[in-house]
Amino acid sequence: MLELEEARARLLAGITPLGTECVTLNTAAFRIAASAVSSSVDLPPFDNSAMDGYAVRAADVISAKADAAVALTLVGKVAAGEGSIGEVQPGQCVRVFTGSMLPPGADAVVMQEDTQIDDEPSARVHVLDGVKPWENVRFRGEDVKRGAVLVRSGERLSPGRTGLLAAAGVSRAKVYRRPEIGLLATGSELVEPGGSLAPGKIYESNRAALEPLLVRSGATVRVYPLVPDTLAGTKDALARAFAECDGVVTSGGVSVGELDFVKAAFEELGGRLDFWKVAIKPGKPFVFGRRGGKLLFGLPGNPVSAIVTFLLLVRPALWRWQGATDVEPRTVPCVLGEPLVNRGGRRHFMRVRIDGHGVAVSAGQQASHRLGSLAEANALVDVPPDTALPAQASVTAILLDE
Ligand code: AMP
Numbered sequence: 417m418l419e420l421e422e423a424r425a426r427l428l429a430g431i432t433p434l435g436t437e438c439v440t441l442n443t444a445a446f447r448i449a450a451s452a453v454s455s456s457v458d459l460p461p462f463d464n465s466a467m468d469g470y471a472v473r474a475a476d477v478i479s480a481k482a483d484a485a486v487a488l489t490l491v492g493k494v495a496a497g498e499g500s501i502g503e504v505q506p507g508q509c510v511r512v513f514t515g516s517m518l519p520p521g522a523d524a525v526v527m528q529e530d531t532q533i534d535d536e537p538s539a540r541v542h543v544l545d546g547v548k549p550w551e552n553v554r555f556r557g558e559d560v561k562r563g564a565v566l567v568r569s570g571e572r573l574s575p576g577r578t579g580l581l582a583a584a585g586v587s588r589a590k591v592y593r594r595p596e597i598g599l600l601a602t603g604s605e606l607v608e609p610g611g612s613l614a615p616g617k618i619y620e621s622n623r624a625a626l627e628p629l630l631v632r633s634g635a636t637v638r639v640y641p642l643v644p645d646t647l648a649g650t651k652d653a654l655a656r657a658f659a660e661c662d663g664v665v666t667s668g669g670v671s672v673g674e675l676d677f678v679k680a681a682f683e684e685l686g687g688r689l690d691f692w693k694v695a696i697k698p699g700k701p702f703v704f705g706r707r708g709g710k711l712l713f714g715l716p717g718n719p720v721s722a723i724v725t726f727l728l729l730v731r732p733a734l735w736r737w738q739g740a741t742d743v744e745p746r747t748v749p750c751v752l753g754e755p756l757v758n759r760g761g762r763r764h765f766m767r768v769r770i771d772g773h774g775v776a777v778s779a780g781q782q783a784s785h786r787l788g789s790l791a792e793a794n795a796l797v798d799v800p801p802d803t804a805l806p807a808q809a810s811v812t813a814i815l816l817d818e
């Protein structure tokens with residue numbers, strides 16, 4: 417049995433990105449950049465006003481106070497979007513708005529709230545509070561300098577970053593292609609939710625959890641019909657999914673029972689198993705294999721095991737397949753509100769609920785078929801074998817809804 421980190425490293429080592437495509441910026445968020453982009457402009461592109469107010473020469477108004485107002489002559493107006501005007505001379509001011517170009521000669525902006533204006537047409541502005549040089553001015557290039565790197569290859573494009581790219585005039589982004597993943601659930605006991613349950617049957621639940629997790633991991637998903645526990649049925653289903661997709665995620669049928677057909681079916685289709693057991697709970701049986709450039713991720717059938725192995729192993733693999741550099745699960749520090757006890761010999765990723773103050777408590781019963789506690793949980797805490805983590809222990813939790 418492999419340690420989780422070893423299994424993950426082995427998995428990631430064998431995965432290379434699928435290729436790249438160019439997409440419009442508004443569809444690029446949450447995808448992985450496939451090339452570095454540098455800024456061709458300064459941001460802001462010109463010195464501009466941070467306020468609605470009046471552009472002034474600071475020296476004129478440095479001593480202005482409510483009871484010692486300084487009167488300036490209003491000589492013009494620059495709206496946001498307009499080009500600049502003539503130079504502001506001593507004793508003069510120019511009406512400006514947030515984002516207006518700073519007129520030449522001006523070196524500060526008095527905010528509108530600190531002024532009084534005479535009735536037209538006198539064009540006198542009384543400044544009631546002083547400003548220092550460059551107060552309320554946003555400088556050219558203070559946010560981003562021309563030539564600065566806006567995004568690196570392998571970085572996940574957050575909406576903040578796609579906004580930054582747009583601000584620099586970029587309209588398209590080169591990103592890694594999304595893998596198309598076929599999703600299969602095996603098990604002759606399974607019934608589609610919405611149907612009726614004959615004796616011995618259960619509703620199929622893994623696809624309802626795994627499809628959204630796949631989508632969140634950047635994949636496009638094809639969901640296939642339920643697969644009965646027969647070699648022929650499993651082979652047919654796998655053959656179809658491999659023909660239509662870049663990779664396949666299955667649940668169930670990877671254990672040691674004589675009705676577990678995923679491995680045999682995959683091998684009969686020419687797949688090569690690079691399969692291992694991983695020393696974690698829940699989730700020991702986990703299968704990884706290749707068929708040409710395509711990948712098989714065979715998850716255990718127990719619902720919690722399927723989801724936990726997906727999060728710890730498949731999700732990092734999917735991100736790496738999309739060219740991501742950082743594929744580690746997202747974690748948060750938290751403090752235990754009660755002890756978490758692992759009496760077993762494998763690391764136990766225990767379901768916890770972290771409250772708004774960063775205090776984590778068990779989300780309920782931890783057996784690997786108990787979905788109720790998974791539904792309550794928002795994170796997993798890695799509890800080492802034969803260990804009791806005491807209340808108040810500081811731990812790092814893996815977020816479920818990342
Ligand atoms: P298996 O890995 O196929 O031996 O399944 C282990 C357990 O998980 C059995 O109790 C199955 O009935 C259950 N199981 C397998 N697949 C699913 C599924 N898609 N939805 C709900 N339960 C499942």
Ligand code: MG
Pocket residue numbers: 602603604645668669717
């Ligand atoms: Mg089964």
